[in-house]
Amino acid sequence: MTTLTAGLADRIADLVEVYRDLHEHPELSFQEKRTASVVAARLTAAGFEVTTGVGGTGVVGVLRNGEGGSVLLRADMDALPVDETEKVSYRSRATGVDPDGDVVPVMHACGHDTHVTALLGAADQLAARREHWSGTVLTVFQPAEEIGAGARAMLDDGFLDRFPRYDVALGQHVISAPAGHLYASPGVFMAAADSLRVTVFGRGGHASAPQTTVDPIVIAASIVLRLQTIVARELAATDVAVVSVGAIRAGSKENVIPAEAELKLNIRTFDEDVRTRVLAAVTRIVTAEAAAAGAPRPPEITPINDFPLLVNDENTTRRLIAAFTTAFGADEVHETGTKPASEDFGRFGTAAGVPSVFWNFGAFDPVRYPDGAEQPNRAVMAGIAPGNHSSEFVPDNVEPALLRATEALLTAAALWLTA
Ligand code: ZN
C-alpha cells in the first residue's frame, strides 16, 4: 500500500532521533512515565485523541477518519533490568527501582524502543495522509509486557468500553535478524507461560527430633521430583510442555527444621488444553504431597505472572503475509514456526473477540547472519549475533529496521482501512 507509506523515508532521520532518545532513557515495567509523555506529546501533535494513564502508564491514541474498518496497532514500552554493554553513544546509563526495592541498571534489551518508534512513525504517516484512507485507528502503547501484566492492566481499566471497537489487533517485535526482514506464521506463534509461587507449610522444630515436626524440605523435595512426571507420564508423546522449578528456598541452619518452604515454577505450553491439564496436575501433586506428609495445612499456590498463548489468526495472517510479500518481496518475508518465548499482546484480540496477528522484524547488520535471513537463530546460538534480553542487544542497522517496521504496520493496517 504505497499511498500510506509514501514520503516515509523523509521522516526516518526524525524517527532515528526519537529511537535514540528512548533507548537512552529506558524505564522498568509500569514505570514508563517519561516514555508515555514522549508518546502522548507526539500523538497529540499529530492530531490523535490521546488518553494517558490507561492501566497505569499506558497511552491510547485514536484517529477517527470516517467510515471503514477499525485497526488496533500495539507497541510495548517497558525495558529490562540489564546493564547495557558499551557499544553506542546513546547507550543507557539509567537505573530504576525494581519490585524488591533494589536499584538496578535499566536497558531496552528487548528492543521495545524500536516498537514505540515504529508505531509513532506509523501514527504520523496516518495523520499526514488522511485523504488516502478511511476508518479508525487505535494506537496502543502498552506498559509492562515483560512481566505479562500490561495488556491485562489496560483491558481491566475499561479499555473495551472507553475506546472504539476494532476489527483486528496487530503488533510486532524486534528479533535478532537482518534489518528489513519480516517473520510471521499462522496459528500458534508463541508459548503460554505460567509462573507460580508454591509455599509448603510444615511444622518446625529441632533437627534431632524430626518426629516432632513436619519437614517442609522433604515435602518440597518430593514435589520437585514428582512434578517431573507431568511431562514424562501425563502428557502424550505429541504434546509439548516444560515444567521447571527455578527456585527453592527453605531454612537457614543445619539443626533447625523450618516451618515452611517456597518453590518457584515456570511452565510453558503451546496448547490451551495441555496448559489446563499441566496446571491442574501441578495443583494436584503439590496438594497431595503435602497431605501425604501430614502437613498442618494445604500449600498455597499463587501466580507470579502469566502470558497467554499467542495465536495468529490463520486467514488474517495469510492475508498479511501476502500483503508483505507484495510490498517487500518474497526474499524479505519469512514464515517461521512456533517460538518458546511469550507475549501478552494476544489479550487485545481475545478480549474483543477479534483476530490478532503478531510478527517479528530484524534490526541488525546482515553480516552477522552467515547462514542467511531464513534461520537467524543459528547465529544467535553460535554466539555471533546477540539475542533478545542480552546486554548486547542493540540494533546496529536502526534506520532500515525502523523504516521496515513502520512500513509493515502501515501495510498491514491498510488492509482494513478502505480508501
Ligand atoms: Zn522481552
Ligand code: ZN
Ligand atoms: Zn519484548
